[in-house]
Amino acid sequence: MIRVFFSYSHADENYRNELEKHLMSLKHQGIIESWHDRRIVAGEEWANRIDDELRKADIILLLVSSDFIASRYCYELEMTEALARHDRREAVVIPVILRPCHWTGLPFGKLQAATRDGRPVEKYPSLDDAFLEITQGIEAIAKRISTSSNSSPAMPAAADILFGKAAIATPATFRSELPRSSNLAISKTFSDHDRDTFVTDAFHYMASFFENSLKEIQDRNPEINIRFQKVDARSFEAIIYRNGKQISKCGIWLGAPFGSSGLSSIIYSYAGLGQGNSFNESMSVKDTGNMLGLEPMGMGISNLQRADKGPLTHQGAAEYYWSMFFEPVKRG
Template identity: 40%
Template sequence: MSNNNFTKGAGMARVFFSYSHEDELLRDQLEKHLASLKHEGYVESWHDRRILPGEDLSATIDAQINTAEVILLLVSASFLSSHYCYSIEMKRALERQASGECKVVPIILRACDWSHSPLGGLLAIPRDAKPITSWTNPDEAYTDVVRHIRALLQAGSEKSSPLARPGSAAQPSLVTSATAAMSAPRSSNLRLRKSFTDFDKDQFAHGSFDYIQRFFENSLAELQARNPGIQGTLRKVSDVRFTASIYRDGKAIVECAIAIGENYDRNSITYSGQLTGNSYNEILSVDADDQAVFFKTLMSSAFTGRTSKLSQEGAAEMFWERLLERLQR
């Protein structure tokens, strides 16, 4: 008789989140998407926001990371620059994976130079290690992550090692009294409604516009470096408008103009396939729900109809895809 602990309904895998607090909102979204696995009895998750007042921080985190069967490393520049995440949690996770005690899964949240870290030899998710914030529709990225985790757990259900639960024949029990206390059942639904002011929305919009400009500048440079005969230029027309052009052998092939606050509302970001004029191919407007500020698309086309909420990274990627679509046909 098989003694696996990942058979649906027979037991749950302990999942540990290692992340930078700067990425807490992204971690919250990932945990929402993992709810289906929780409802099916596959996983129970833990992160440091579960620590109760008065508990020893280091001892509690150590107890959790030492008993987790799956450790999710939520990778970003903030994660890599965090001494605790990089040198303590990641190091311990990789040690446990090397000894066959757990599985370590890098999840790339934001673009960063992670491939030259000790994680470079691991298969990272989402698909092709494309950062979650670079997907036009982040929900699709989270769904892809969940599918990979589900596949990992289902594969573990066919083997007793290295995904055996603590206390099984595959490894000695590492559960301490602190771990037992922290595994007491309670809801993970602890978020409260947030509200966002006009100032918050203004900061998001203008910060995003600056991000999109940097994104285009870097992308044009890389496109030119990788493709002989291609040249790219970005021209800053004003503090609220820039243009981008791509040339093949000196001839302009595609171009666009991106601006904020022009002819719609003060926070809208517009995309035009022409350098001049007031016709737009896309308009992004700032909106908010009870958890976050985001962009929504206002042009009804098949290209932009894939998502209703965009991060600044998603907005930049969507505009870049539109610029390149003619070149990539």
């Protein structure tokens, strides 16, 4: 079984929990087993245990964020040892970019990230979309390591398998773990302030997303004119014209729609801002138990096209409303 090691900042523990849930499918198939520092039990010398697990790992995941980079232990100790093992072709190091940060110039920036073009997990339509892609990549590498090791009495180094080299390492040795569950995540409690801050940040991201997308479509199409008006810090309106004729319009604002529990929501109306007393879709904060996301009511046409019904990230929420707004433009 292929050993996977998580190197991460505890500030990103919620992301690690979500990724580990996705990797459970590979564990159930006997493809991988994983380890992180929350598996250390009372009385163990934690530094020695981490070093031991890091030295035995076949795949080392660097869960990269600004907190990871700022962590002396993650950056100077775990990352340094991981890259040394990668360079010796003893393990495969895979950067998993969780949140936007300046990472390409760092020592692991030369490595292929787990997502296409190193796209941060946070920028996917949903966390499920990102972690599915990452899980599929880990599965492919783990199977290549496993297939090669099973075909020879001596196991080739993991990185040699990945890069097609012929070097042979010493036989793999695996330490048996005491039986225990991988479902060890403890729910996190979010305050009303956390929720309102999250949805406000999502709204500002959405406003920037719409403004930049409108400018881009106008630059690409001479027959298109656009109008973007941010009325105040809580609302904006967007319009697309083709040859002078209005073909799409929407208003988006922060508020609390009818029947809400009082927490802030992001509301969408095809009629624009108007009086703000009617809307076509609304999304509110969804607490998954570990993280916050945005969940649409399901009134929008784009909801019917969503393969994943999980809570949306800021990027996913913006894409959701943009697809509603852009549908009349696509129809011509």
